[in-house]
Amino acid sequence: MATLADHARAQTAPALETLRRLARQPSVAATGEGIGECAALVGRLFEEAGARVAVHTLPGAAPLVIAEFAGESGRTLLFYDHYDVQPPDPLHEWTSPPFEPTVRDGRLFGRGVGDNKGDLVSRLAAVRAVQAARGRLPCRVVFLVEGEEEIGSVHFGAYVRRHAAALRAEGCIWEFGQRDVRERLQVTLGVKGICYLDLEVHATSRDLHSSLGAIVDGAGTRMAWALASLKDPTTGRVLVDGFYDRVREPGPRELEATRRLPFDEEELKRQLGVDRFIGGLTGFDAHRQLLYAPTCTVCGIESGYTGPGSKTVLPRRARAKVDFRLVPDQDPEEIAQLVRRHFARFGLDVSVTLLGGERAHRTDLDDPFVALVSGVAAEATGREVVVLPTSAGTGPMHDLAAAIGAPIASIGTSYWGARAHAPDENIRLADFEETVGLMARLIERFAEVA
Amino acid sequence: MATLADHARAQTAPALETLRRLARQPSVAATGEGIGECAALVGRLFEEAGARVAVHTLPGAAPLVIAEFAGESGRTLLFYDHYDVQPPDPLHEWTSPPFEPTVRDGRLFGRGVGDNKGDLVSRLAAVRAVQAARGRLPCRVVFLVEGEEEIGSVHFGAYVRRHAAALRAEGCIWEFGQRDVRERLQVTLGVKGICYLDLEVHATSRDLHSSLGAIVDGAGTRMAWALASLKDPTTGRVLVDGFYDRVREPGPRELEATRRLPFDEEELKRQLGVDRFIGGLTGFDAHRQLLYAPTCTVCGIESGYTGPGSKTVLPRRARAKVDFRLVPDQDPEEIAQLVRRHFARFGLDVSVTLLGGERAHRTDLDDPFVALVSGVAAEATGREVVVLPTSAGTGPMHDLAAAIGAPIASIGTSYWGARAHAPDENIRLADFEETVGLMARLIERFAEVA
Numbered sequence: 019m020a021t022l023a024d025h026a027r028a029q030t031a032p033a034l035e036t037l038r039r040l041a042r043q044p045s046v047a048a049t050g051e052g053i054g055e056c057a058a059l060v061g062r063l064f065e066e067a068g069a070r071v072a073v074h075t076l077p078g079a080a081p082l083v084i085a086e087f088a089g090e091s092g093r094t095l096l097f098y099d100h101y102d103v104q105p106p107d108p109l110h111e112w113t114s115p116p117f118e119p120t121v122r123d124g125r126l127f128g129r130g131v132g133d134n135k136g137d138l139v140s141r142l143a144a145v146r147a148v149q150a151a152r153g154r155l156p157c158r159v160v161f162l163v164e165g166e167e168e169i170g171s172v173h174f175g176a177y178v179r180r181h182a183a184a185l186r187a188e189g190c191i192w193e194f195g196q197r198d199v200r201e202r203l204q205v206t207l208g209v210k211g212i213c214y215l216d217l218e219v220h221a222t223s224r225d226l227h228s229s230l231g232a233i234v235d236g237a238g239t240r241m242a243w244a245l246a247s248l249k250d251p252t253t254g255r256v257l258v259d260g261f262y263d264r265v266r267e268p269g270p271r272e273l274e275a276t277r278r279l280p281f282d283e284e285e286l287k288r289q290l291g292v293d294r295f296i297g298g299l300t301g302f303d304a305h306r307q308l309l310y311a312p313t314c315t316v317c318g319i320e321s322g323y324t325g326p327g328s329k330t331v332l333p334r335r336a337r338a339k340v341d342f343r344l345v346p347d348q349d350p351e352e353i354a355q356l357v358r359r360h361f362a363r364f365g366l367d368v369s370v371t372l373l374g375g376e377r378a379h380r381t382d383l384d385d386p387f388v389a390l391v392s393g394v395a396a397e398a399t400g401r402e403v404v405v406l407p408t409s410a411g412t413g414p415m416h417d418l419a420a421a422i423g424a425p426i427a428s429i430g431t432s433y434w435g436a437r438a439h440a441p442d443e444n445i446r447l448a449d450f451e452e453t454v455g456l457m458a459r460l461i462e463r464f465a466e467v468a
Numbered sequence: 469m470a471t472l473a474d475h476a477r478a479q480t481a482p483a484l485e486t487l488r489r490l491a492r493q494p495s496v497a498a499t500g501e502g503i504g505e506c507a508a509l510v511g512r513l514f515e516e517a518g519a520r521v522a523v524h525t526l527p528g529a530a531p532l533v534i535a536e537f538a539g540e541s542g543r544t545l546l547f548y549d550h551y552d553v554q555p556p557d558p559l560h561e562w563t564s565p566p567f568e569p570t571v572r573d574g575r576l577f578g579r580g581v582g583d584n585k586g587d588l589v590s591r592l593a594a595v596r597a598v599q600a601a602r603g604r605l606p607c608r609v610v611f612l613v614e615g616e617e618e619i620g621s622v623h624f625g626a627y628v629r630r631h632a633a634a635l636r637a638e639g640c641i642w643e644f645g646q647r648d649v650r651e652r653l654q655v656t657l658g659v660k661g662i663c664y665l666d667l668e669v670h671a672t673s674r675d676l677h678s679s680l681g682a683i684v685d686g687a688g689t690r691m692a693w694a695l696a697s698l699k700d701p702t703t704g705r706v707l708v709d710g711f712y713d714r715v716r717e718p719g720p721r722e723l724e725a726t727r728r729l730p731f732d733e734e735e736l737k738r739q740l741g742v743d744r745f746i747g748g749l750t751g752f753d754a755h756r757q758l759l760y761a762p763t764c765t766v767c768g769i770e771s772g773y774t775g776p777g778s779k780t781v782l783p784r785r786a787r788a789k790v791d792f793r794l795v796p797d798q799d800p801e802e803i804a805q806l807v808r809r810h811f812a813r814f815g816l817d818v819s820v821t822l823l824g825g826e827r828a829h830r831t832d833l834d835d836p837f838v839a840l841v842s843g844v845a846a847e848a849t850g851r852e853v854v855v856l857p858t859s860a861g862t863g864p865m866h867d868l869a870a871a872i873g874a875p876i877a878s879i880g881t882s883y884w885g886a887r888a889h890a891p892d893e894n895i896r897l898a899d900f901e902e903t904v905g906l907m908a909r910l911i912e913r914f915a916e917v918a
Binding site: 235 | 498619620660662664666671672673674676677678679680681682683684685686688689691692693695696697699701704739740741742745746749754757758759761762763764765766767768769770771772773774777778779780781782783784786787788789791793814815816823824859860861862889
């Protein structure tokens, strides 16, 4: 009799076809291209597998797909995925066109095959494998698939609060996950939050001749003062009063887990093109900073004349975009307010708009769900598994955790060379097959927990 | 028998037609539009008046027109003008099209009618009036007309050094001049210099995900630190070491002359849309700062993402443009070098390119030429004349003064409401006529000096 692993392997080839079908459908959240079509396609894929599907909408939002597979028990495993992808630019750097998924050297190339359409399809294939092995799923499985992950999950919080009842679950698998340079599967338990601000300075009633710079400070100069005041150039410490008040430092268990993670300092510096890290941090201190420290980054500035040659203008207006990556228990609304107070205290007349805010989240390392997921991963792959207490990146994990009150762990199809968000995004076919088997096993094991 | 004043009046109507002809010819130095055509037209206008004309060129430069009218004596009065104009944008704010000069309410509207085609034509009309009155000019009159004044007179220094022999003169009338709010004609004796820098920061090998802001400072942040380090937000003082070392403070005669100038502080604040001046300066202190202090202004900044919404990018590159208005005896090359040293000392890796440099110049208040010009202006207008030791603006006066070794004074057709560089640029027809008479008288009187 065929084992679950056999069924999972059998599902891999049709699942790969499904992934190609899904990856051929552009779904660029930043431009809106193909978003509606892709949501509909995702709905059909789940219906074809026997799920009860609801495609929800909110005004101005990308549709949200919730797909429910009934199970023998009422216990529910929730999968969080997204069907939107990053823009494919720069197009000329792709070896094959981004929306024509192509297999080369045992890898599938295409925009979104890694982040995160491959994960989505591997999970759906796992459901099909368990269905094939047992006829009926041993527990409920619900998929929550949004279409705005790549633009900050703008409406995700509202959607989740609205449909919290449908999302009730005892555990959740998050959207991403990769194999590190030593081929160890990573299980990630948290994400940072974000406070993304738009800053605007209006200095004068109109652009002035720069000779007036003798008695009037222009908007460009004032914006430079405002931005420079946010962060110490030597230590990298954020200088906004109260910014660190709610920071929860990592515990001993988290630091211990972090020490087991690979961190090739010199390779990272080489990749980033820098010769030192902020504050001269090295080794574990730099790794700890990357994962557990909040940040302050100027993402964009514009003011005055930036064309060729010289124009002697004193610009009336300057704009900037600044993101703060937050850690537990910082609150984006509060940070925005602290920044407003900071500028006011320094006499800098800067208008501050909160463009996007998410809180950080970290699932407890000691939650039994973490042991379950890591254990299944180790069994399914036969390799060591590493647990990351948090990613340095951001996602709407806090919103979902608050709605479902269940542990969340992230594990997926990706690997160290996947080039997410970049040209030639790809996954390895062997990883895809491995993940289908792993997820099938996880559904079975999850159902067995009392 | 007709007086010189009668001849000047008779020249006004044809001169106005000449000005309309010249102002209909676009000549935008920033874009190059019509520059060659306008230089040719200016040459023809001088030839029609009997001058010996040379249109000089340099590679990549707008042509320079030198027109010489022979005179009874070898003594030479030099007029410096420019045929180029500012770009006409924003077009929709013009009441009549910028290059269709139009008379309304006793004023002529059009791009360049004030700055400085009106001056050029008024001076040419004065030559014609003296010719009509006497048959032959009593002294040599040379016109030096460049086509890059509005973009920083990029090649003017090279032209002037090359043609210094043809420009030998005993006195020079500079391009601009206006009637103040009390209708007093201004005679301006100096200009500030400029050091215009392009700054560039390369932080990383490529744009990074902003989550890496925990360990790497992006180019936007670094540029903000660099720009903010240049100037004290409270006092407005430039913080570059050595910046003030060569500053020549205004003398008692200059300050005394400055006290006679109008400076309506509240009106100026209202116009500029500010509620205070740099460092809280008021009254004469603010006026003194405007005329005699060097400046530092961020004219433009660009880095990273500045489109709608949020993009979480850590930008690899940032650029900025900064202008320093200089006073005697600051040297733009030296200032650029001091700025490079300043960034190096603060560990800020900023590449600094000098895009344009001019030194400041001030003609001695006690030079007899100043008394001659002011005296003629007072006689010709019957009104009080005020002498400005310097303008707050910049021009290539130092280059010319160095080449000819003669005093320079600026006096012209403009008035307090002329809107130079802005939509609805205009001059008053009465001022134009007044200036023709004044310049004719100046040519006569200049020739009389032993």
